[in-house]
Amino acid sequence: MxxxxxxxxxxxxxxxxxxxxxxxxxxxxxxxxxxxxxxxxxxxxxxxxxxxxxxxxxxxxxxxxxxxxxxxxxxxxxxxxxxxxxxxxxxxxxxxxxxxxxxxxxxxxxxxxxxxxxxxxxxxxxxxxxxxxxxxxxxxxxxxxxxxxxxxxxxxxxxxxxxxxxxxxxxxxxxxxxxxxxxxxxxxxxxxxxxxxxxxxxxxxxxxxxxxxxxxxxxxxxxxxxxxxxxxxxxxxxxxxxxxxxxxxxxxxxTQSVGDASRAAAADIATRTYAWSVAPTCTTTSAWRFCKGAFTAWDYRHEGFLGDPITPVSYEIPVWIWLPPKSAGGGPYPTIIYGHGIGSRAAEGEFVAQSAAPLGFATVAISTLRHGDHPTARQGVANADVLDLFGLDLGSFSLKGLVFRENLRQAALDKLQLVALLRDAPDVTGDGAADLDGDRLAYYGISLGGIMGSDFLALGTHVGAAVLAVAGGRLVQVITEGSSFAPVKDLLTGILDDPEGVERLAPIIQTLIDGGDPVSYAPHVLADRFAGAPPHVLQQMVIGDETVPNVTNRSLARALGVTLVPPVFQEVGLIDVAASAPVRGNRDGGAVTAALFQYDRQSYTPGGTPQVATHAGIFGGIESEEQTFGFFSSYFAGEVPLVTDPYADLGTPPLP
CATH class of the missing domain: 2.60.40.1220 (Immunoglobulin-like)
Known part of the structure; x- marks a missing residue:
């Protein structure tokens, strides 16, 4: 030309x-x-x-x-x-x-x-x-x-x-x-x-x-x-x-400003001191000590939206804690903060504790906005957690994209305040000794919890390692491309009376979401930090994910700048591909590990017959557990975390 x-x-x-x-x-x-x-x-x-x-x-x-x-x-x-x-x-x-x-x-x-x-x-x-x-x-x-x-x-x-x-x-x-x-x-x-x-x-x-x-x-x-x-x-x-x-x-x-209001809120959180508003009470089992308390957190959604000046109101968030059994020795314990999936709640953290407690790690969880026992959740209303999270009102047939944006942003601020609590008040059992190690914190987010991880990691400075499992970004495509959300898409399509109306108008909805979307914060997780050193990051995706579709997994990976670790089942574009596994210290002169791993299969015994990996099923497989807790274990041991190929380590054969 x-x-x-x-x-x-x-x-x-x-x-x-x-x-x-x-x-x-x-x-x-x-x-x-x-x-x-x-x-x-x-x-x-x-x-x-x-x-x-x-x-x-x-x-x-x-x-x-x-x-x-x-x-x-x-x-x-x-x-x-x-x-x-x-x-x-x-x-x-x-x-x-x-x-x-x-x-x-x-x-x-x-x-x-x-x-x-x-x-x-x-x-x-x-x-x-x-x-x-x-x-x-x-x-x-x-x-x-x-x-x-x-x-x-x-x-x-x-x-x-x-x-x-x-x-x-x-x-x-x-x-x-x-x-x-x-x-x-x-x-x-x-x-x-x-x-x-x-x-x-x-x-x-x-x-x-x-x-x-x-x-x-x-x-x-x-x-x-x-x-x-x-x-x-x-x-x-x-x-x-x-x-x-x-x-x-x-x-x-x-383009719009992104992150300014959240950064201002994070700065405000950093000036505050947090304590238990309800002292934890604990019960002991052979597997762990389970404790539950609550703390007062600040809701920064000024008139429904994060604003300037910041005028937060408070609410009380229940906190679920699983400590290792006393036989594991005394604390303070390395601590995994767990982010649950959509439609779930903090109690799901028990799933993580089953693997973490035997390793001497504590697990802590709170319910995210509109879910479980979070103070914003509507109780006893079917599907209210999902509908309220996305800002969908089926009664008036309205869709409020800014509501979803603010739920995403406030969820990150809830987690920042949880971190502050764990560091300010690490004694859970009430014996005067710290049970949680505020200097050895990691994050494990699954599905919605993984989606919400990037905002949290970009704004915070105290979480040193994170696994973002089946997470994605550019979230409007969860609805337009995810088969699990096909009923929602079909409903919207029927209301629009247009077979491609949802796809055509998706850019408008995404424009509203962008201020809280994980891909908007992901560029500040590993590089161009708002503050503090970058955490180690392992992103996990499932090929053919029916809930968080691969187009969103790829968007998040590119925004994070992680390296794809073999075996490679799907091209991502714009990110490096490692020559082989394992991978350790692939960023910042060997100081930081940042990787993406793709799962096409899962199995339940070493060398057993594999099944096609699914969004939910991957967490019952031995491969995900092996890789995830190996990553956390190396970090908690003071090492640069290692990302392995669990298929090779466990001898998982290819799919038939």
Missing amino acids: RRLPLSIAAALCLSIALAVAACGDDGAGAAGDAAGADTAGGDATADTAVGEPLAFCEGATTFAYDPLGNDVLVGFPDDAWTVAGESATGLRVSLEHMAWLDSLPDLLRAPADDLAALDGWGTSAGVVLHFSAPVSAVPSGEAASLASDAVMLVALDGEVAERVPFEAQALDDGTTIVLWPMRPLAPKARYGVVVTTALTAADGGCVSPSPTLRGLLAGAPEDARLVSLAPRYAELLAKTGLRADEVSAALVYT
């Missing part, structure tokens, strides 16, 4: 002229306020500035982009739907008077309204482009998306555009494409997506940009409300080296 030299002087003149025009337009609406706060500066220009005539495609297939007038959703996300605001990005999403909102069913009105609480768009959410007719195949995956001159997702905060790899999804018989970034985008940053004339329609013709988009690309939009957005398109052209008439479709947008 042709790349044209650009005049810096001409670019500067155009940017200044457009900025002056925006300032002088008292009637500028949403887009005028938004783009003016985030213009590209002096090195962006449209081709009209250098005097070359433009010849846009005039094909029958169109990208009918008109962000302030479309009555259907043609492109998403879009900074045309933002206004200047007091926020970390300088923006606020505003969808007032957008005609396409009228096309949404009642189910999606709440999510659309909730977007107004955001200061930008998704970091892991997909980009939606809708065409008037099917288009040809869109590149997908690391190699294809980075090499393509037909479709590009680019970061725009640098001097030149930086390509972002994506996976493409085709909907509506090829008239709609969704681009899912393979790694989360940077928060509070500018991005753009470009479809060039190299992408043809399915009939072989070119794809024609709308008059509105042509005006933006040429630097002369007809709608005065879009004038100050034009420099963003000039920047997009300049940094990609494209002529305006080489473009068939394009969007520019700013």
